Amino acid sequence: MADHGLIGDLRTAALVSTGGAIDWFCCPRFDSPSVFGALLDPDGGHCRVRPVGEPYTSRQFYFPGTAVLITRFTTRLGTGEVIDFMRPAIGAHSVRGHRLIRMIRCVRGHVEFAVDVVPRFDYARRPHTTTVTADGVLFDSGPSALTLHAVREPGDPQLAHAHVIEGGVYGSVTLETGQVRGFVLESDGGEPRATRVTEIERAFEDTVAFWRDWLNHSTYRGRWREMVERSAITLKLLTYAPTGAMVAAPTTSLPEQIGGERNWDYRYTWVRDASLAVSSLLALGFTGEAIAFARWLRERQARGDGGLKIMYRVDGSPDLMEESLAHWAGYRGSVPVRIGNSAAGQLQLDVYGELLDTVYQADRRGAGIGHEGWKALADLLDWLAANWDQPEEGIWETREGKADFTYGRVMSWVAFDRGIRLATAHGRPCALDFWRGERDRVYDQIWAHGWDPLKQAFVQRYGSDSLDASLLRMADVGFVAPRDPGWLTTLAGIERELVTDSLVHRYDPDVSPDGLRGNEGTFSLCTFGYVTALARAGYPEKARLVFEKMLTYANHVGLYAEEIGPTGEQLGNFPQAFTHLGLIDAALTLDGALG
The missing domain is CATH 1.50.10.10 (Glycosyltransferase)
Incomplete structure (x- = not known):
C-alpha cells in the first residue's frame, strides 16, 4: 500500500501507485462506493498508464508545495511522466463535479504508453455499459457514470480503435519529446468531448496555485x-x-x-x-x-x-x-x-x-x-x-x-x-x-x-x-x-x-x-x-x-x-x-x- 501517493479535490481522493495505476477511487465522496478498487481485489477495477513493452524504472514525487503527483518513467528510448491531480472542488469549481486529470508527457526521446481504464462500480457489484466515441468513453452503470474525455489536438487519431474487453477500455499513445496528451475522468460527466492540451495545462496551473496559496497561510518555520x-x-x-x-x-x-x-x-x-x-x-x-x-x-x-x-x-x-x-x-x-x-x-x-x-x-x-x-x-x-x-x-x-x-x-x-x-x-x-x-x-x-x-x-x-x-x-x-x-x-x-x-x-x-x-x-x-x-x-x-x-x-x-x-x-x-x-x-x- 505504501507505494502510493494521494491526490484529491476536497470531496474525494484517489491513490496512485508508482506503477502508474489508480487502484483506489471512491466517487462522488470519500465514503461512496468504489469505482477503482484493485487495491483490495484484483478484479476491483483500475486505471493504469505505463510504458509499453520494454523494461522501465519509475519514480514518484509531488510537485513542490502541492498535492499534484508526478510519476516519472524512464525507458531505454525515453523518459515520460504521468501528472495526476484533481482541481479542488470549491469556489468557482464547486459545481463542476469531480474531474481526475491524468496528463501524460514525454520529456525526452519517445515513449509509448499503454492506457487501461477498467472501472468496476459499487465495489464491483454493479455492471455497466461501455460506449466508445471519437472523443472518449462513457462508462454507465445506471445510478452513476464515469466519462473519459480524451485530450487531443487537431490531427490526432480518434479513439474509435480502442479495445473494449469486459467493460474496460485498452489503448495506447506514443509521444515524442515535448508532447503532452492524456485524459480526464469525470463523474457523471455526460457525453465525452475532446479536451485540448491547453485546458488541462490551465487546470494544472490552477491546482498548483490553489495549494500554494493555501500553504502560504502556514506559520511554521521550524526544522522539519x-x-x-x-x-x-x-x-x-x-x-x-x-x-x-x-x-x-x-x-x-x-x-x-x-x-x-x-x-x-x-x-x-x-x-x-x-x-x-x-x-x-x-x-x-x-x-x-x-x-x-x-x-x-x-x-x-x-x-x-x-x-x-x-x-x-x-x-x-x-x-x-x-x-x-x-x-x-x-x-x-x-x-x-x-x-x-x-x-x-x-x-x-x-x-x-x-x-x-x-x-x-x-x-x-x-x-x-x-x-x-x-x-x-x-x-x-x-x-x-x-x-x-x-x-x-x-x-x-x-x-x-x-x-x-x-x-x-x-x-x-x-x-x-x-x-x-x-x-x-x-x-x-x-x-x-x-x-x-x-x-x-x-x-x-x-x-x-x-x-x-x-x-x-x-x-x-x-x-x-x-x-x-x-x-x-x-x-x-x-x-x-x-x-x-x-x-x-x-x-x-x-x-x-x-x-x-x-x-x-x-x-x-x-x-x-x-x-x-x-x-x-x-x-x-x-x-x-x-x-x-x-x-x-x-x-x-x-x-x-x-x-x-x-x-x-x-x-x-x-x-x-x-x-x-x-x-x-x-x-x-x-x-x-x-x-x-x-x-x-x-x-x-x-x-x-x-x-
Missing part, C-alpha cells in the same frame, strides 16, 4: 518544514469541503496485520481524529478549517440527544451500518473487507475532551465562539457531567465490552477544564460551580483508581496493571506536570513495556483489549506522542532521535499509514490523519524544546 507541510496538505486532502468534516483515512480494510481480521472502514469523520487534526492545523496557522469543523459539529449536536456520536459520515449522517464484501479477496488476502463501521454506536468519553480542547485552542487564536456555539458546548458539558462516570469502549474501540478507561476519564477532565476556562474568560452563562465540582471529582478518581502505586504508573483501565500509550497525552493536556515524578515513572514504564527501537505499541501486543485474534504493528500516532512526551519531560535530544528515526518510515512521498509492521512495512488504512497530525504536533513541540 518539508515533512510538516506534507502532513498539513495530507490533512487538508482528507477534508470534505462542503461541510468541513475530515475523514480518518480515504481507504477501508487495509489490514493492521497482513492476513488478519483488523480491517476497518476509516472513510468517516471521527470526532476525536478530526478534532485533533484541526488542532494541529490551528497550530500551523490555519483557522478556516477549525471554523468549518466547529459549524459541522454544532449541527450534529443540535440533532442529537445532548451527547455526540463518536463518528459520522462526511454529510453528518450517523448511518454507518457495517457489512462485509465477501466477493473481494482483500489486501494480500486480508479479510473481511468491511464497509461501514459498527463502532459508531460505542460510548467513547475521550471525544469530549479532544473537542473542547480544540475549541479552546481555536478561541485562543482568535476564532471566537458565538452565542449558538456556546449554547451547544454548554449542553455537551451538562451531558458529560451526567455521563462521565461509567464504563465505555475507549479510544481503541474495544468490541469485548466496556471498561473504566483512564484515558477517557483524563479527557473528561480536559473537557470540564477547557469549558471552565472558556466560560471564565468570556463571562458566558453556565453551571460553573457544578462543572468545577465534576472536574475535581474526575481528577480525584483518576488518582485513586487510574494510578497504580505498586507499578508507579498510570494504567490503562481501573483495576488493571496494563500500560497504554494513549496516556502519553496526560502531560500534553495539562493533567499532570511534564516533569511530575509520577509522570516520569509512567513514561519510564511505557518505554520499558511498549517501546521497541523507538516505535511504540498502543498497548501490550500480547494482551489485546479489542477481542480479536492476532496482533498488530506499532502505532505511529503513539510514536509521535512519545516524541512529544519526551520533549516536554526534558529529554529533547532523545526525543529528536526518536523523531528522526520515525521520519525514515515515511513512504517515498512522505505519507504514513496507521501502523508500522515488524519489518518496517506500513500497516492499516493509508494515509492516516492520526499519524500526520501526530507528526505535526511532535515537530512543533520538539522545535520549541530544542530552542
